[in-house]
Amino acid sequence: MKKRIVVVLLAFAMCSFSVPASVQAGGDSDVFSEEGDMDADDDEYGGDAYEDPDTDYEIDPDPDIMEANTLIAEDLRVSPAKKTVKKGAAFNIQIVAAGGSEFDDLSEEEWYDIYERSVEGVVFRSTKSNVASVSRTGRVKARKRGSAVIKTTINLTNGDSITFKTKVYVKK
Secondary structure (H helix, E strand, O other): OHHHHHHHHHHHHHHHHHOOHHHHOOOOOOOEOOOOOEOOOEOOOOOEOOOOOOOOOOOOOOHHHHHHOOOOHHHEEEEOOEEEEEOOOEEEOEEEEOOOOOOOOOOHHHHHHHHHHHEEEEEEEEOOOOOEEEOOOOEEEEOOOEEEEEEEEEEEOOOOEEEEEEEEEEEO
């Protein structure tokens, strides 16, 4: 008999912990709908639902918003446009938002997301690779004294492409 009473008390205690305090006290609660389910915007205690910012989920974006957040040729430029370096030095050509474009003030993460959606490919070419060579990633290496132009062609997902020039001057 004592075992049954202990089991019943434990079961009662377990149930009382899973029911919100306002319902246990018999008070009215807007937590539960007529069917006994929680409202979509409420948590189990009657407040607004909490969403964990660390939760890993994706939201299907609205196609109109995606179109608006896609780069076009006028939104882009390369940096630097010209550079003087010593023989043996190296630097990177970067694709950046054009000054005054709507993408100019984005964080690095936001820029990267839009860039990944908008750019299909990038090709770097040197007019004089014996003076300044360039890798597939835009790393320019100064080889010997002289000048060269690095042409950066950006192919966009909308079918457009644009070519920028970086003038490289190599000194001793």
